[in-house]
Amino acid sequence: MSEPAGHGSQTVERIRRSLAARLKAAGRDGAELDARLLVGAALGLDLTGMITGAKRTLTKDEADHLERLAQRRLAGEPVARILGIKEFWGLPLHLSAATLVPRPDTETVVERALELLRADGMAERALRIADLGTGSGAILLALLSELPNAHGFGTDISAEALQTASRNAAALGLSQRTTWIECDYGSGLAGTFELIVSNPPYIPSADIAGLDIEVRAHDPRAALDGGADGLDAYRALISQSAGLLASGGFLVVEVGQGQSDDVEALMTASGLSPTGPPKADLGGIPRAVSARRLPR
Numbered sequence: 178m179s180e181p182a183g184h185g186s187q188t189v190e191r192i193r194r195s196l197a198a199r200l201k202a203a204g205r206d207g208a209e210l211d212a213r214l215l216v217g218a219a220l221g222l223d224l225t226g227m228i229t230g231a232k233r234t235l236t237k238d239e240a241d242h243l244e245r246l247a248q249r250r251l252a253g254e255p256v257a258r259i260l261g262i263k264e265f266w267g268l269p270l271h272l273s274a275a276t277l278v279p280r281p282d283t284e285t286v287v288e289r290a291l292e293l294l295r296a297d298g299m300a301e302r303a304l305r306i307a308d309l310g311t312g313s314g315a316i317l318l319a320l321l322s323e324l325p326n327a328h329g330f331g332t333d334i335s336a337e338a339l340q341t342a343s344r345n346a347a348a349l350g351l352s353q354r355t356t357w358i359e360c361d362y363g364s365g366l367a368g369t370f371e372l373i374v375s376n377p378p379y380i381p382s383a384d385i386a387g388l389d390i391e392v393r394a395h396d397p398r399a400a401l402d403g404g405a406d407g408l409d410a411y412r413a414l415i416s417q418s419a420g421l422l423a424s425g426g427f428l429v430v431e432v433g434q435g436q437s438d439d440v441e442a443l444m445t446a447s448g449l450s451p452t453g454p455p456k457a458d459l460g461g462i463p464r465a466v467s468a469r470r471l472p473r
């Protein structure tokens with residue numbers, strides 16, 4: 178058993194509050210939640226454990242462990258990277274150095290895809306779904322969790338990202354309905370798909386140096402860099418998708434701020450028909466652009 182920390186008054190509650198104050202003073206967003214997550218991780222406590230154990234004193238080992246995690250957060254590392262896990266669509270997803278931390282905005286792509294399939298009565302069908310640039314598998318696994326008869330094909334140029342996605346599928350009991358393929362967007366896929374989704378890299382190369390340290394230093398560059406105008410990935414994957422969509426199939430992609438018109442124009446130029454205005458994220462920014470290969 179380790180010695181209690183020498184500070185005497187380092188109770189779970191006090192150290193959580195003091196860590197939140199340090200994170201706030203350092204200008205880190207979400208300081209309260211981050212402090213709770215880091216204390217929970219260092220002490221192996223869930224929310225209930227933190228409430229019932231609020232008055233207990235930390236051991237020196239626990240205090241040292243927490244301080245190491247705190248220093249990483251104070252230096253700008255996102256909590257999801259420190260913990261190695263992030264919740265997306267209510268699903269806990271493991272991360273690796275090769276995967277983007279899935280963002281809440283990306284749930285807009287999942288919502289739009291489900292709306293389109295459900296409006297068309299397709300949700301119960303044995304759909305084939307492709308996710309181009311799948312990363313942790315976030316979008317694909319969220320869709321499979323909602324569509325009981327669908328099979329998902331996730332592609333990525335990163336073998337390490339695909340290993341992480343495959344591990345996430347196994348942890349969620351979805352392995353049987355997934356196939357992971359290392360290739361350039363849709364180039365390694367065969368057959369046709371009722372739904373293709375993608376959240377590709379879309380940051381213009383020159384803008385990356387100006388991003389917050391949490392993104393610039395901790396998300397993989399291959400997940401961010403969209404080329405000179407940010408649209409390189411869309412040029413590649415939209416024309417590929419037009420050839421892979423089944424008749425009546427949908428393409429839904431995430432876009433960066435101000436990119437929706439250009440991406441819609443690329444879809445139209447590839448013979449796809451927009452399915453309505455882009456779906457906005459919670460901040461009101463057009464985020465999910467969708468189109469359909471019209472049934473002949």
Ligand SMILES: C[S@@+](CC[C@H](N)C(=O)[O-])C[C@H]1O[C@@H](n2cnc3c(N)ncnc32)[C@H](O)[C@@H]1O
Nearest residue numbers: 279310311312333334361362376377378399400
């Ligand atoms: C913005 S991240 C999105 C990851 C995940 N879909 C999500 O929403 O959290 C883009 C992903 O595309 C992958 N990628 C980049 N270039 C690619 C290419 N040429 N072909 C396939 N995947 C690519 C990256 O490795 C990364 O996993």
